[in-house]
Structures are given as structure tokens and as C-alpha cells.
Amino acid sequence: MANHIGTDLTEAKVVPTLLKLLIPILLSNMLNVVYNIVDSIWIGNIIGPLGLSAVAVSFPIMLIMGSFAFGVNMANGVIVSQYYGAKDYDTVSHVIKVSTTLGVIILVTVGALMLIFSRNILVMMKTPENAMDMALIYLRISILGMPFAYTYFFISSILRAVGDTVRPLIFLIVSSIINIILDPILIKGFWIIPAMGLQGAAIATVISQFTSVFISTTYLRIKNSFIKINPFIFTFDLNMTKKILKLGIPISFNQFIVAFGWLVITRLISSFGEAASATVAIVNRVESLFIMPMGALGNAVMTMSAQNIGAKKLERVKEILKSGIIIGIIISSIMSIFSITNPYLLIRMFTKDTQVFEYARSYIYTIMPIFIFYSVMFVCNGVINGAGKTIVIMAFTTSTTLILRTILAYALSPHFELVGIWLSMGICYIINTFFSMYYLKSNKWQKNANITN
Incomplete structure (x- = not known):
């Protein structure tokens, strides 16, 4: 058999193991944010507002493409984790081969459609005429680079699924450094x-993505592990493909619901004027900053839970849940206390406008x-994701984030203005949390949770 790779998460003490998974994932998320900020700084300072505008209109399109990849990768991660926990390494290898084939099909199909209709999509998005040509070139180069971005995230999701969160961080550090160096060179010459x-900015990103793929595939080849990535060898398995799509489609749809739900709320906020509209950008950044560690913790819990479900250690999964909740409460309490006691420090990074500051402060005090x-x-x-019940989370998100939040926001905002919208968001956070807690308490998640059976 090929060399062992990854970490068995079914035996060691829960809290230290969870933290070992969490910290590299969190650092990777933070690095991604820095990566994007540096990109924007170079584009904004060298090319100017027109360049930023071209990137801004391209971003939602790439986000839609990314949602497909995100769904498949996350589903693949859950399945790989469970089989790895069951120590069925041959099936892990088979799942990866099937996922690789599925990824190629999705990338070729979606990428081709995006390339063909890229101009039409930009027109539909009301891209400013003076930014159209620049946005079109940037978008098309980014689409051509999607296979590299997808492959990196695919390999990272597999490595994280088998308990290795450090290697993806190392690959990302190298590619980020290359991107930061190449950006000014290719933009200015x-x-x-x-x-x-x-x-040049788009090409720099593609080169850095290619580098991360080259390093990660070289690492797997040197390790001679059971993780084999070859996009030119097709492996078809209808049953395994159904498993991946059954988990992946709800995740992708969930991403869409979150994005669309925020679009609806943004439109309502913007109706309160220019200052309110400007607050959206700050709220977005603040929320992203605070969600980052929570998302990393959720991913760590998912990986650890999935491995233990595969190993048929459901009591240990409950211990992981309790430990994760305690860690989450500690982190969120520290962040909440800091933001409530230091709103000036947090908001002044983004604006000096008095009205925008007051709106943003009301968000912090409410949320x-x-x-x-x-x-x-x-x-x-x-x-819940680790148990493969991704459709349950999709149902929760649809009922709260999309439907209930929209109703509450439109009902409360005429009386409380923006505070009414913030309240609608907060109420839905609480309801969504109780939905998830009730579902876990009912033990329904345990039914057919083990995909390896």
C-alpha cells in the first residue's frame, strides 16, 4: 500500500486535536483576506478606480463559479473524512478519482459557458462602458485560471479531510508571496x-494559483500516498457521483441563498440613503472578519466529526460538539466584548463619515x-455537515436567512430604520442556532450518517 498520509482524528484528546485543526484553517482564511486586500491595493494605486470597478463587477461572476466548486469540494471532504475514519484507504482513493472526474466535467462545462457569455453577463450586470473592455479581459483570464484555483482547493479539502490542515496553509503562503511579488511587476512592468x-494582475493570480497546484501535486507525488490526482484519467462511478452530488448540491445552493439573501437586505438598506448604502460595505467587512474564526471552527468540527462517524464513534462526536461549542463561545465572547467596547477603533479603519459611523455602531451594538x-x-x-445532512442546513438557511429575515427586515425597518434590519439579522441568527441545536438533540443526524455503510 502507498505511504500513510494525514492524521487519525478518532483517538487523540478532543480539545488539543480540534485546536490543531482550527489554527491552520484560521490562518489560511486570514491569509486569503490579506491576499485580496493586497491585490486591491496594487490595482487601486497603480490602475485606479477603473481597475477596481472592473474587478468588482467580475467578482460576483467568479463567486457563482466558485459556489459549484465549493459544494463539490466540501461534499468530497465529508465523504473522504468518513472513509478515512473507517480506515478504508482504497475507497478514499476511489472517491478522489471520481471527484476529480466530476470536477473536470463541471469546470469544462461552466468555464466554457462563462467564456462564451462573459460579455453578455457583464452587460446584464450594467458594467460601466469605460470599464467593459478591462473587465472582460480580467474576467476571461480569471476563468482560464479557474482549473488551477479549483485543483488547489480540491487538494486542500482532501488534505484537511484526512486531518492535515498545515500543508494547505504552507501551499497558500508560497502562492500568496508569489502573487504579491508579481502583482506590481506585471501591472507596471x-x-x-x-x-x-x-x-497583469489577473495573470499574476493565475501564475500563483498554478504554483500552489504544482507544489501540492509534487508533495503528493513525493509522499507516494493513496491520494492520486490525475485530471487526464477518468473514473466514472454513478453511485459515488450520486453521493457527492447529494451532499454537494445543497451546499452550493446554500451559498447561493446566503448571497441572494444579502442582496435583498442590501437593497433595503440602500433605500435609506447614501450613508446607509456606504454602511453595507463596512458591515460586510466587519461580519467577514468576525465570521472567519467561526467558519474555521465549523470546518474543523466537520472534519473531526466526519472521521469519527466513519469510525462509528458517535459518543466521541458528541464530545467534539460540546468542546467546539465551548471554544466557539470563548472566541465569540472575546470578539463581542472587544467590538462593543471599541467600536470607534473598529469602524474608523473604514470611514470617517459621522453618519456612516453611527449606522455601523448601531450594527455592532445590536449584532x-x-x-x-x-x-x-x-x-x-x-x-450536521459531517454527518452528510447538508440538505438540512439548506432548509434551515432558506427558512431563516432568506424568508424570515426578509419578512422581519421589511416589517421592522419602517419603525426602527437600520436597527430594525440589524434586529432581523440577529433574530434569525438565534432561531437558526436553535434549529440546529434541536436537530442535533433529536439525534436525527445519526440516521444514515455513516456513508461508509
């Missing part, structure tokens, strides 16, 4: 390299005390 403008519930929800959802 250097020596014999001509100035390429925004096109942050409730954020503890949100951390519990992420942990609970980690266990």
Missing part, C-alpha cells in the same frame, strides 16, 4: 516585462451581543 495593467449564538450555530452545522 519591469525591465523586459511590459506593463500589462489589470491584465455583537448575539454573535455568541452564531458561533454555536457554526459548530452545530459542522457536525
